[in-house]
Every structure is written in C-alpha cells, then in structure tokens.
Amino acid sequence: MNTITTTNFNFPDQKSVYHGKVREVYNINDDLLVMVATDRLSAFDVVMPKGIPYKGQILNQIATKFMELTQDIVPNWLIATPDPSVAVGHLCEPFKVEMVIRGYLSGHAAREYALEKRILCGVSMPDGLKENDKFPDPIITPSTKADNGEHDEDISREAILANGIVSEEDYLVLEKYTRDLYQRGTEIAASRGLILVDTKYEFGKTKEGKIVLIDEIHTPDSSRYFYAEGYQDRQDRGEAQKQLSKEFVRQWLIANGFQGKEGQQIPEMNEEYIASVSERYIELYENILGEKFIKADISNINERIEKNVLAYLNN
Secondary structure: OOOOOOOOOOOOOEEEEEEOOOEEEEEEOOOEEEEEEOOOOEEOOEEOOOOOOOHHHHHHHHHHHHHHHHOOOOOEOEEEEEEOOEEEEEOEEEOOEEEEEEEEOOHHHHHHHHOOOOEEOOEEOOOOOOOOOEEEEEEEOOEEOOOOOOOOOEOOHHHHHHOOOOOHHHHHHHHHHHHHHHHHHHHHHHHOOEEEEEEEEEEEEEOOOOEEEEOOOOOOOOEEEEEOOOHHHHHHHOOOOOEEOOHHHHHHHHHOOOOOOOOOOOOOOOHHHHHHHHHHHHHHHHHHHOOOOOOOOOOOHHHHHHHHHHHHHHO
C-alpha cells in the first residue's frame, strides 16, 4: 500500500528538519514551518513499522479545519495548506508541555483510577466514578513533551511552575486557551452526535512573543470521542462505550501483548488489518467533520507533496 512514512525534502532556504512521531517539520529561513503529516502510526509513544494509507491526509485536514473553526477564540500558527498532507505556518518556539484536558474518566485517567489513585497531575478526581463517567468539571492534566522515542510523563501545574518550564503568566494563558478550545470542541462534537471525551493541545510562541495553538487539534490521534446516542444507557448497563479515536489500535496492541514496555515485541500488522485501520480513520474523519472524505492521489505521495510545497514557496 502506498503510504508516506519518511520524507527527505530539500526546500529552498531550508534551515533544518525535525522528525517527530508522526509529523516532519521543515524550517524555512527561520520564518515558516512546513509540517508534513506522515502516514506513520504511533501508539504508546512507539511508531509502528507500517504506515496507514490516507492517515496523514486525514489528520492534516481535520486539524486545519478545526483551526479555522476556533481561530476566533484562540490564535493559531496556520497560514496555508498547499497539499492535503501539509500545513504551512509561522515559526514558533513550542512550550515543552502538552495541555491535556479530560471531561470524562477514560483512557489513562481510568487506568490510574483503577489503581486506586485519586490525584492525577496534582488534580483530584472524585470517588465513586465508573470508567467513562463524566467529571463534574473538565480537568487539565498536563504532560511533558518528550523527545522522539521517549515517553511523555504526567506533570502537575505546580511542578511546571516550580521548574520554570512555563512562566506563571504564560501558563494562565495556556489554561484559558485549553478550556476555551475544549468548550468549542465539545459544542462542535455535540452537533455531530459525538462527545469530545478528552483531548490535548500544544502551544508555541511566535517571534513576536504571541502564544498560539500549534500542531494538531481535535484529531482522532489527539482526542477521544464517544457516540452521544446511547452513551448513558451504556454507562447504566456497565457496557463499553462506542468510540471514535485511536483507542481501537491501542486495544488491539494490548490484546496482542504490547503496551510499549521494554522487551515487548510490536505485533505484526498484516495488510488486511492495515486496510481496516485506514477505513476506521476515514470513518473518524467523516463523523468528526460531518463531510465525505475525498482521497488524494497517492500514486506518488512524496512527489505530489514536493511539487505542491515548492509551488507554494515559490509564490
């Protein structure tokens, strides 16, 4: 299957390139960033050996759409999308934390809660909750931004400030933006018959010192969604929730003995499974955005991206 898993472009005035878990970011003249969303699949902070067809296009188009839908409440880094898998934006200095916000007891929070922990990232979680119950109010549970191959770590607001990772003045802005974006995301999700369960945001500072939203927003890789219809009935019956997120990949990996721990082997993903993951991502796209997914030409993805980005930069 034709996928984009690595890039090796050399654009005009290119200063450097950063290879993240999923995205590759090209610095153009210390002014612009060209961000390529690859088809790499990352779970438990480990990149899987094979790419997922159309995944990069899906993530890029969801993220850029949500940046358009939230730019009235939070400024973002985006300038243009010259290719279905590419976003171009302002060069920013990223904050070294990811702002995770949770409206429900799910995923990592639920796993910690099951271990009898009631404090997550310095934030109290009330007793008496079942997995996937709604929190009285959304909680912000930040994590450190790990280098590629390293695990992100939970961190409290107090530790972020005490260690000077983010100044208090800036952190108050990050918290406000996080809550505002989650509120808007929740409203948009509700209009599509979905619940935005939890999500993470990344922020950076422009050269002018302005705090902006960067990277992805409200994608199935950075967010967890439930179907709203039947949510309460499933909770009352103690059943698993129907969800739209990358969690289905994590559950498959766990069932096949992999959680990213030392000594564990990544299970083999055959072509049939990879095709099913691709179809699932397309389903996610169509539900989250409420529109049909149009597949880009993937006969030669690298060539297509290079041509489109060069045309943009030369203009």
